[in-house]
Amino acid sequence: MESSDTTLFVCVTCRAQTTDAPQADLPRPGARLLAAINAVPEAQRAGLAIEPVECLSNCNRSCTVAVSAPGKWTYVLGTLDPDLHVDDVLTFARAHRAHEAGLPAWRTRPEYIRKNTISRVPPLPSRAPDEVSSQ
Known part of the structure; x- marks a missing residue:
């Protein structure tokens, strides 16, 4: 079952992890990643x-x-390069969207994504309104 409500959040404030001082006149890597993703054909x-x-902290x-x-x-x-990992990110996001629970099989994920997954967070439990108020 596919869902059309998958969101890809892109941190636009991310800075490059280098020892060089950031250059104020250049877009941050997160903003570059967003631009690169948006430049991919809509299909x-x-x-x-x-x-x-x-910020994603x-x-x-x-x-x-x-x-x-x-x-x-x-x-x-994390540890994404806006010049190298756009396809990997989109491939993973589409696999997440296609899986009923958002758990694409590990071996089907792009290799770079497998090695650079920071965390996964379970979905919020669904509770009836009266269950929430009684806790």
Whole structure:
């Protein structure tokens, strides 16, 4: 069962993890990654909402994205290069979208994504309104 409400959050404030001082006149790697993803033909982004976010709190392993959908596991992916990993990120996001629980098989994920998954977070439990208020 495919869902059309998968969101790819892209941290636009991520800085490059180098010892060189950042150059103020150059876009940050996170913003470059967002631009590169948005430049991919729409057919490759079909069913994905692409959203910039200010910070995913993964500065030590930036450039970072998160893939999420209601009722599915959320994945945080890091150490991405905007010049190299756009296809890997989109391939993973489409696999996440296609899987009912957002858990694409490990071996089907792009190799770089397998090695640079920061975390996965379970979906929020679904509770009836009266269950929530009684806790």
